[in-house]
Amino acid sequence: MKTCKILGKVKIxxxxxxxxxxITVTSEAQGESSPKDLxxxxxxxxxxxxxxxxxxxxxxxxxxxxxxxxxxDIRKESYEKNGIDCRSSFxxxxxxxxxxxxxxxxxxxxxxxxxxxxxxxxxxxGNIVGIKWSNPDCDFLxxxxxxxxxxxxxLYDQTKEVFxxxxxxxGREGINFKNVCRxxxxxxxxxxxxxxxxxxxxEVFKEFGLIxxxxxxxxxxxxxxxxxxxxxxxxxxxxxxxxxxxxxxPKTDKINIYNESGVLQNSAFRYGSAFSRSMVVxxxxxxxxxxxxxxxxxxxKTGDSVFIDxxxxxxxxxxxxxxxxxxxxxxxxxxxxxxTVFLKSPAYIDCYINYCRKHNLSDxxxxxxxxxxxxxxxxxxxxxxxxxxxxx
Numbered sequence: 001m002k003t004c005k006i007l008g009k010v011k012i013x014x015x016x017x018x019x020x021x022x023i024t025v026t027s028e029a030q031g032e033s034s035p036k037d038l039x040x041x042x043x044x045x046x047x048x049x050x051x052x053x054x055x056x057x058x059x060x061x062x063x064x065x066x067x068x069x070x071x072x073d074i075r076k077e078s079y080e081k082n083g084i085d086c087r088s089s090f091x092x093x094x095x096x097x098x099x100x101x102x103x104x105x106x107x108x109x110x111x112x113x114x115x116x117x118x119x120x121x122x123x124x125x126g127n128i129v130g131i132k133w134s135n136p137d138c139d140f141l142x143x144x145x146x147x148x149x150x151x152x153x154x155l156y157d158q159t160k161e162v163f164x165x166x167x168x169x170x171g172r173e174g175i176n177f178k179n180v181c182r183x184x185x186x187x188x189x190x191x192x193x194x195x196x197x198x199x200x201x202x203e204v205f206k207e208f209g210l211i212x213x214x215x216x217x218x219x220x221x222x223x224x225x226x227x228x229x230x231x232x233x234x235x236x237x238x239x240x241x242x243x244x245x246x247x248x249x250p251k252t253d254k255i256n257i258y259n260e261s262g263v264l265q266n267s268a269f270r271y272g273s274a275f276s277r278s279m280v281v282x283x284x285x286x287x288x289x290x291x292x293x294x295x296x297x298x299x300x301k302t303g304d305s306v307f308i309d310x311x312x313x314x315x316x317x318x319x320x321x322x323x324x325x326x327x328x329x330x331x332x333x334x335x336x337x338x339x340t341v342f343l344k345s346p347a348y349i350d351c352y353i354n355y356c357r358k359h360n361l362s363d364x365x366x367x368x369x370x371x372x373x374x375x376x377x378x379x380x381x382x383x384x385x386x387x388x389x390x391x392x
Contacts, residue, residue, distance in 0.1 A: 002337070004363060005044070010037070012044055013365035015337040017387045018286035019115045021054055022337040023108040024365035033063075033102025038071060042078035045108065050082045054110035055118060057131050058142045059090035060184070060244065062104040062340070062369050068092055068236055071103055088120075089128050089144040091244050093186050094234030096370035098346045105367030107338045109142075109385075116140075121173070124165060125149075130245075132173055137254045137285050141247040143169060147239035155193045155240045159200030162243055167208065175249050177208045180226045181257065181279045182246035182292040184383075186233030193240065194230065194374045198272055205274050220267040224259055228275035229295035229383040231342055232371040246292070248281055256282040260291070262325030264301065264317075268294075271303035273374075280329055282390055291329060291386040295342075296322050297378045305377045311348045314380045315355050322382060330391045336364060339384035342371040348379060 002015040009029040015022045025041055027033065049056065063071050072092060079085070097104040111118075116133035121143065123129035130143035146166050148158035167177050187193045205211045205225070214220055235242045248257060259276035261267050268275055281290040298314035299321075300306050307313030319333075326332055343349060349368070356362045366382070373381045 007040060007044070008037075010041060012041070014048065015387065017389070018283070018288045019112045020288070020290070020387065021052065021110040022365075022385070022387070023048065023106070023110065024338045024367065025106040026365070026367050027100070027103050027105055029100050029102070032100060033067060033071070035070065035074060038074040038103060039078060041103070041106070042075045043082070045106065046078045046082035046084045049084050049110055053113050055085070055113050055131070056088055056108055056110045057133060057140070058107075058109040058144070058244070058246065059088070060107045061090060061092045062095040062106070062367055063092065064097060064101045065094040065234060067102045068094070089130055091144045091242065092236055094236070098343065098349050098368050098370055104369045107340070107367065121169060124168065129169065137250065137252045137283070139173075139175065139247075139249040139251065141170070141173060141175060143245040145235065145237070145242040146245065147235065147237050147242045149239075151238050151240075154196065156196040156200045158240045159197050160204050162241065163201065163204040166243065166245055170247065175247055178210060178224070179247050179249040180245055181248045181281065183226050183228045183275070184244040185228060185230045185241060186235060187230065187241045188232070188234045190230065190232040190374055191372050191376055197230070197241065198274070202272065202274050211269075211274060220270050221261055223267065223269055223276075225269065225274050225276045227259075227277070227279040227292040227294040229340075230273075230275075230374055231295060231381065232373075254284045256284070260325060260329060262321065262328055264321045264324055265299060266301050266303070268303075278325060284390065287390045289329070289331070289388050289390050291326070291331060293322065293325070293384040293386060295373075295381050295383040297373055297381040299378075305375055308377050311351050311379050312355070314378070315352060318380055318382055319355070319359070322384070326386060331386050331388055333361065333364070335386040335388045336384045337387050339364065339366045339382055341366045341368040342373060342381040343368065344370070344372060344379040346370050352380070
């Protein structure tokens with residue numbers, strides 16, 4: 001069941017499906033986020049987790065670089081006050097907010113503490129970087145802000161190192177990189193970095209056995225690569241990129257995982273980007289379906305950007321593409337439980353708001369930030385997670 005609590009200019013969306021809980025906070029406040037407002041937001045998150053006995057397994061905070069310390073300090077205070085483990089890892093994305101200097105929003109995935117065996121994951125430096133939770137059917141794992149510490153290296157070399165670091169962390173838990181279902185990749189200067197990033201990622205994925213020879217056109221659509229977002233976003237470490245990871249390793253046939261390219265686009269690997277348009281996870285034990293939607297923009301079946309210099313055309317094309325992909329899986333836009341909207345310019349916010357009003361999408365759990373997409377001619381992108389009950 002999806003609910004929305006409104007606190008002034010802040011909306012807090014909550015959705016539960018079986019043992020999964022999704023919380024998204026969005027802010028449309030004008031001016032700088034105040035400590036009082038931030039405390040209210042994180043107190044709400046913490047009290048909800050406390051009431052339902054939840055543990056946070058994935059948390060992404062989108063906020064201004066200048067507000068990082070204030071936001072994370074208030075988060076820590078609110079979580080400690082409510083008995084929430086504030087040592088748990090999270091990702092802070094240095095984001096350009098559309099209307100304010102401060103907090104753009106928060107995405108959280110949480111689980112019931114009494115339904116899983118839960119353990120923390122220490123990073124290569126000994127700090128907590130993620131969490132693993134398991135039940136008889138599946139092992140789940142999430143990692144936050146994995147990055148290279150070799151800041152003077154080229155982006156190509158940093159890219160390879162960060163994927164090697166992810167593989168090492170997974171290997172400690174008996175998990176193969178092939179079990180990665182979703183990555184969120186934030187590059188600090190994506191327009192000048194994306195080609196080198198793709199080269200590094202492709203090379204490592206070949207080493208990992210994710211990419212093999214393509215003997216026919218249909219092989220491109222069958223290739224099982226993680227769903228992914230690759231977008232502009234700074235970080236607090238000084239690295240060229242940070243990566244969040246979601247892993248699902250089935251232990252029984254109750255879990256079914258497959259990729260889905262949709263109707264209006266083909267596999268992104270046809271033009272050299274190693275990710276799936278979406279990954280679908282069906283859980284027959286809990287009768288649930290989860291779809292990780294990759295960052296989606298105004299790109300056609302042949303991989304070309306369309307509606308150049310036309311923000312309204314790009315917004316419509318993006319939503320149409322997402323809508324048809326979801327319907328291919330018996331889902332609709334109403335099944336989105338968390339999402340992020342990326343605008344190339346804050347000047348596009350009114351076009352986005354008007355489109356949402358016209359199509360009854362104003363109450364979607366979307367955080368909106370300003371960021372460059374992977375191509376300079378793309379003005380708009382959306383990524384999302386969707387949940388529903390299985391259809392039999």
